[in-house]
Amino acid sequence: MAVFIARRFVGLVVVLFAITVLTFLIFFATPGIDPTRQLAGRNPTPETVAAIKHEFGLDRSLPVQYALMMKRLFISRDLVSYGNQALKVVPAITSAAPVTFSLVIGAAVIWVVFSILVGLLAVVLKGTVFDPLLMILALIGISMPVFWLGEVVNLVTQDRAHGFFLFSWVPPLGYTPITHDPFMWFKQLVFPWITLSILYIGFYARVLRANLLEVENEDYVRTARAKGLSERKVLLKHMLRTSLITFVSLFGLDFGVLVGGGALLTEVVFGLPGVGLLTYRSLVALDLPVIMATVIYGAFFITIANALVDVVYARLDPRIRPA
């Protein structure tokens, strides 16, 4: 186990290093690109341009530029945005991260509960019209662009049906920290949570249903039935447990992707000031330092989450562990 973790850790470091190199190359060494202009934002003064050139060592070789950039991102953490007057990039990301976490964790709870429910229900109701009906609903959930769904939700809850008693409690778009007013935090996040989770409910319910149907013919399920267990026990204790293996590993990956930037579209539509909205604002302003930093942050988070999933997985399932 220790060897496995050590090997995974070395792999992790290599990948993280490669990610920073690739991101750096995209932003600084794409042929035909002048990184000075890119860093300076829209309409820079000549003084800014000269300052940037010196600061990022753009008159020096690529490895030096890379080292300077990484030093400012990770060691001195004083990378400053030019487009957005002297916004410090690293603190901006750390202060935005709790918003993203609030959004993703809440949505994850909803999607895990509901996708298991829908998946189980579809298997129980197999042979009736409800199974295909549920799967069509799941497919529609997968096919909806999340930002569009968010706009429709906003239209209904903020405007068209806001007077209706069902939605009159919905506060205006925005975010209140949980430490500030937990109740408001919850009210403002309810609809973003639902919107973000719908895609995943559809996807996970489909995967779970397929897995459940697959294990239905396994010997151990037949044994469980043969020894007279109730249908409910067979389904929940025997079939669901093994089917959850894929579910759990997918969950780890998707959770990482969402925290690492995948929740961007939901944050933009609902005006939640998380890392995604930060990325979006800097995209609109073409604020390269911030975009680069958020990309690296996101990729780091995902890679680390993947490594953790692998280790947890190896702990749970001895077959994956090297002998």
Add this chain to the structure above:
Amino acid sequence: MAARVLYGGRASLEIGIGSAVICCLIALVLALIAGFFGRIADAVLSRLMDLIWAFPVYLLAISLATVLLTKPNGLEWGFVHVDPSSLWVPTFIIAIVYVPYVFRPVRGQVLSARHKEYVEAAIAQGASNVRLMFVEILPNVITTVIVMLPLMIATTVLTEAALSFLSIGVQPPKASWGTIIDDGQALLYSRPMVAIAPGIMIVLTVLSLNVLGDGVRDALDPRAKLRMKA
């Protein structure tokens, strides 16, 4: 409004189909090379794919798009001129981002086909490497790609819409469903149809592609467990 949605649909579908096809072609060729030659070629290509895979799809696309779209006059690479408003820019960005998702399963299949008897027989007959790759192995792995294609198009149409919504996909004056939804965001409470109509078109398109993809999979490859991400 209706005309704009129809016109936008042209760009959306062109990019969606174009990038899915390009993505599958690149992935297929790379997977053939990696799986067939093995050793260094395989190691290098597989690590490269792992690296792209490690990036969140949207963040990688955002990085590429910001770099490629910031130059108002476009980029000059030798004789290639990249016009930022060209539909090729988002098409290629989306294609590159999804290459690893097709590469992985196909490479696995090439690897296992590589040591089948019919390949050995062809080697014994003195077939060249190119012949082995494209005449012997390719027809046996192409099913996987065909099965993935409709689901890839569904994914790329959604990605195009998302990138255009973030203003880094299709550039004005051209329009796509994504850019129209973006425009509609400002008019949401006064003229909601501007945002709703193209969204419905996206849902219908992607839904039909997903249904088609499921059907093709069940018909061609009943045991395939493709786990495509939307």
